Amino acid sequence: MRVDGSGKTGTGAGIVVSDAELDLIRDSVRALCAGFPGEYWRRHDRERSYPAEFVAALTAAGYLASLVPEEYGGSGLGLRVAATILEEIHRSGCNGAACHAQMYIMGTILRHGTELQKKCWLPAIAAGELRLQAFGVTEPGSGSDTLSIRTTATRRGDSYFISGQKIWTSRAEYSDLMLLLARTTPRESARKRTDGLSVFLVDMRDADASKLSIRPIRTMLNHSTTEVFLDGLEVPAANLIGDEGSGFRYILDGMNAERILIAAECVGDARWFIGKASDYARERTVFGRPIGQNQGIQFPIARAYVDAEAAALMVRRAADKFDQGKTCGEDANIAKLLASEASWQAADMCMQTFGGFAFAEDYDIERKFRETRLYRVAPVSSNLILCYVAEHVLGLPRSY
Numbered sequence: 001m002r003v004d005g006s007g008k009t010g011t012g013a014g015i016v017v018s019d020a021e022l023d024l025i026r027d028s029v030r031a032l033c034a035g036f037p038g039e040y041w042r043r044h045d046r047e048r049s050y051p052a053e054f055v056a057a058l059t060a061a062g063y064l065a066s067l068v069p070e071e072y073g074g075s076g077l078g079l080r081v082a083a084t085i086l087e088e089i090h091r092s093g094c095n096g097a098a099c100h101a102q103m104y105i106m107g108t109i110l111r112h113g114t115e116l117q118k119k120c121w122l123p124a125i126a127a128g129e130l131r132l133q134a135f136g137v138t139e140p141g142s143g144s145d146t147l148s149i150r151t152t153a154t155r156r157g158d159s160y161f162i163s164g165q166k167i168w169t170s171r172a173e174y175s176d177l178m179l180l181l182a183r184t185t186p187r188e189s190a191r192k193r194t195d196g197l198s199v200f201l202v203d204m205r206d207a208d209a210s211k212l213s214i215r216p217i218r219t220m221l222n223h224s225t226t227e228v229f230l231d232g233l234e235v236p237a238a239n240l241i242g243d244e245g246s247g248f249r250y251i252l253d254g255m256n257a258e259r260i261l262i263a264a265e266c267v268g269d270a271r272w273f274i275g276k277a278s279d280y281a282r283e284r285t286v287f288g289r290p291i292g293q294n295q296g297i298q299f300p301i302a303r304a305y306v307d308a309e310a311a312a313l314m315v316r317r318a319a320d321k322f323d324q325g326k327t328c329g330e331d332a333n334i335a336k337l338l339a340s341e342a343s344w345q346a347a348d349m350c351m352q353t354f355g356g357f358a359f360a361e362d363y364d365i366e367r368k369f370r371e372t373r374l375y376r377v378a379p380v381s382s383n384l385i386l387c388y389v390a391e392h393v394l395g396l397p398r399s400y
């Protein structure tokens with residue numbers, strides 16, 4: 001991906017791009033997405049298959065390397081650009097979930113890895129030769145309570161041996177590498193409750209199948225999500241990212257980027273639903289007039305628009321703060337909450353506007369409705385965001 005040099009300012013955390021340049025990026029993403037119409041997504045949705053051609057096209061265009069700095073082979077354009085790309089993908093009716101994590105998971109290596117690790121992994125990730133789009137955090141027994149994970153990594157010599165189970169590890173079957181969180185110090189022996197977890201880069205390409213196995217989970221949407229079983233999997237100590245025991249902090253750092261980018265996808269979804277509903281409400285005539293002439297139809301569309309615009313502003317603020325290297329936990333969480341709720345309201349509104357036709361696969365609305373619903377739960381549920389705001393922003397007592 002190329003962006004004209006004018007209007008850029010180096011910030012250290014990503015290159016700032018002017019609004020005019022962002023518009024050009026939107027245009028080119030939209031042009032790419034035009035090659036992947038509803039029928040393409042419906043086919044993959046029906047078969048629960050991976051949209052490999054779409055991912056290949058995004059890779060070839062350089063979009064998935066937008067957050068990798070230029071010195072490691074990416075375009076170093078920052079989160080605002082990455083958010084714009086994902087928003088536009090979703091606004092076009094496509095779905096970035098097959099590969100969005102290829103953009104941001106590498107951020108943990110970038111921010112906390114050694115120079116050797118960065119040189120070893122990032123150029124191949126930027127080129128799309130290596131897929132790092134699996135993120136193994138959630139476990140069946142711990143859920144939102146990440147500090148309770150039970151997967152362990154035990155050091156012997158120059159290796160760690162990892163045992164445990166992850167759940168909802170999306171794209172593991174389509175990823176060469178997985179960023180995995182495991183406990184290296186028993187919870188009761190850790191100095192602080194947030195200590196004792198470590199992050200590893202697990203190379204799944206040559207893993208012994210008896211030590212690493214992946215089981216797909218069929219869900220209500222096409223998301224390539226899986227369960228991962230680890231039974232004494234050997235990982236070189238050289239693949240530990242950062243300091244042993246500090247992994248929880250590293251994961252939290254990465255979660256801000258993830259939340260902002262997924263919020264941008266939700267804004268894209270909301271705009272897609274609003275566009276579809278407005279067009280339909282203008283055209284569909286019942287009782288001798290367009291249904292959009294009824295306030296019962298037009299108000300929900302207008303309300304969805306208002307909510308989406310407010311969420312978009314918050315996403316932009318969060319992304320700008322991230323790119324400026326400012327603290328952005330509050331903004332990232334608020335953006336994620338507002339955007340996921342705006343896209344869900346827009347989805348429901350669109351279903352209602354289309355009436356019975358919304359249920360027909362050919363209109364794509366029921367598919368997008370299923371897809372966007374995920375983001376009120378993952379990667380963090382709305383309640384847990386409210387817990388964060390209550391405790392960390394408003395200073396209320398911790399509720400859990």
Ligand SMILES: Cc1cc2nc3c(=O)[nH]c(=O)nc-3n(C[C@H](O)[C@H](O)[C@H](O)COP(=O)(O)OP(=O)(O)OC[C@H]3O[C@@H](n4cnc5c(N)ncnc54)[C@H](O)[C@@H]3O)c2cc1C
Pocket residue numbers: 134135136137138142143144145167168169170171219223225374377378379380381382383384387399400
């Ligand atoms: C399709 C899909 C893909 C996913 N991909 C990944 C992935 O790639 N990697 C990964 O690590 N994880 C992934 N996840 C997991 C996702 O991050 C979790 O589902 C999510 O964080 C919620 O955890 P949980 O499902 O265990 O719900 P729980 O933690 O069991 O919570 C259930 C409900 O209770 C609420 N709740 C829990 N505790 C509290 C509290 N203290 N106060 C108020 N409400 C509370 C929650 O908000 C939620 O609504 C994915 C999930 C799905 C469904």
